[in-house]
Amino acid sequence: MTEDTISLTGQDKAIQSVSKFSRQHWLAIAFQAMLFWLGAGLATHGLNVVLPTLSQKYGIDYAQLLLWATPASWAGIAAGYICAKTAEKWGAKSTVLVCLFFSAVSYGLLGWASSIALFVIFFSGVSFFATGCAYIAGPAIIANWFPMKKDIAFGWTTVGQNLSSAFFVPVLVFFLAYFGDTYGFLGMSGLVMLLFVFFGLFSKSTPEEAGCYPDNDPNWKTHIPSSDTAVEDQINLNLTTAGLLKSKDIWLLGIGAGGVYIVLVGVISQLIPRMMGMGYDLQTAIWYMSLSALIGTIGAPFWGWLGQKIGTRYALAFYELWWIAAIVVNLLSGDSVILLWVSLLLIGLSLGGATNLTTSIVAGKYRRKAFAPAFGIVSPIQSIVRCFSFSILAFGLNYLGGFAGAWSLLAGIGVLTAICYLLVDPTPVD
Structure with a gap:
């Protein structure tokens, strides 16, 4: 990696002087914050609106929906292992993109969950793929970018998760009010697909792919003990x-x-x-x-x-x-x-x-x-x-x-x- 490859613009130098991270490093943090915002909202916070909406629309007993939401969410446990393996084999970025796409599809289909069986199928998909992109493959990218400064990086990314607690439900309520209780879920799917596009265009699995150093530190390897064969x-x-x-x-x-x-x-x-x-x-x-x-x-x-x-x-x-x-x-x-x-x-x-x-x-x-x-x-x-x-x-x-x-x-x-x-x-x- 040459000095030209990692040369900094004036804006990058201004950012780096305050944070020690380059613009590319902050972009990786911002993407993960957005993944946390969507992942936490899709799999958890949104249920506060999803369950009463489906119960009222299709006449399904609310208590039964709430009961079956728990085993449907267990798909996220399986995602922990399966998505880690796909990230290991095919790359974390590819895994995030696949999971984002199918999260959008699964969430959009909730508007047509006219029975408990359909709800379990669709919400299992939401739980699996939202967990895969936000909590498994996404953090793997942060681990690649910040091997030594991971605490600071994860500290900033989890701001997205906290903001999800405050703002995901109002956004979902807006979509349901504007598009109706069938197509409203597709509004949130549209946000997921928007992140899919930007993530695909601008995210990198490793800093080396973006012409950067891990931790934005040319000497990062000196902090890690070497190992013999x-x-x-x-x-x-x-x-x-x-x-x-x-x-x-x-x-x-x-x-x-x-x-x-x-x-x-x-x-x-x-x-x-x-x-x-x-x-x-x-x-x-x-x-x-x-x-x-x-x-x-x-x-x-x-x-x-x-x-x-x-x-x-x-x-x-x-x-x-x-x-x-x-x-x-x-x-x-x-x-x-x-x-x-x-x-x-x-x-x-x-x-x-x-x-x-x-x-x-x-x-x-x-x-x-x-x-x-x-x-x-x-x-x-x-x-x-x-x-x-x-x-x-x-x-x-x-x-x-x-x-x-x-x-x-x-x-x-x-x-x-x-x-x-x-x-x-x-x-x-x-």
Whole structure:
């Protein structure tokens, strides 16, 4: 790679002087932020509108739709492994493009989901392909571009996920109001296809393809220990599915990420009922939770900065302690509005760290090309562990005295999760 290949324009130099990243690096971050925005919205947030719309349009029982949405979403677990393998074999960019295309098709077809069977088929497609592009192949591209500065990069990309919580549903509601409850879903498919076109034209799987250096650092390789041939052969062996499943670190990373999401989902799913139990009306509780989610937009780059500063393992341990503090303050708030808002501030800032840190630690351990096969194992383990969130909540609510018992269980899981991450060997595999 010559100096001419990576020469910077005046605008690039201005950008680089502030961020240390070139314009191309920021473009990679922006694309992943958009993938997170769409992926989180298509697979999760949009259900708040999709289910009542289909129930009313086709006369399908809402409770049955909600019940079947869960097994349909399990397709995302399969996507973790399958899309990682396709990214490993045919490239992360190609995998993103295929998944974007079929996400658009699957989501558009929801307007014609006139039965539970059709809903399950179409939403399974949405779950599979949205997970594949936003949470598997897309992060593999970020791992290629930012092997050493992955915490900062993922910190900025997860802003897109937080903005999805605030804005995806209003956009979907607009399309449904403008185009009707059949063709409205195609409006969102149009946004997905727009990203498909721009991603195909301007995205690159690796910085080398764009004439750039990883991390925008010509000396990036000097930060990675060299390996002799014997060690490299062992690394290649360990990157097979069988080899990865034998790795203690893979299981710690997967179970740890699952623990992170058990705490997050457990708190967020019960935050509105918790506030209503404290005497707040439904609209006020929703408003408070929305403000808390917007605060998470600030938290995303903060957790990225912290992970880069002190190391992702320690940032994750601190992150779980932060969640424990948020839970304790909320339980102690009683009639105190000040303590309630302190807890909401802590919770809001926490929302920006989960996807960032749990992905970044895998990218730090399994760098660049090693990321896709490793994350293809970590992601399904995480998803399976996360499924226990509601069972744990139900046990606490029914047998441990309500919210105090249930959220105390979540705090205990936060401690175990922090220990899991501290036991991970941070030595990188390249």
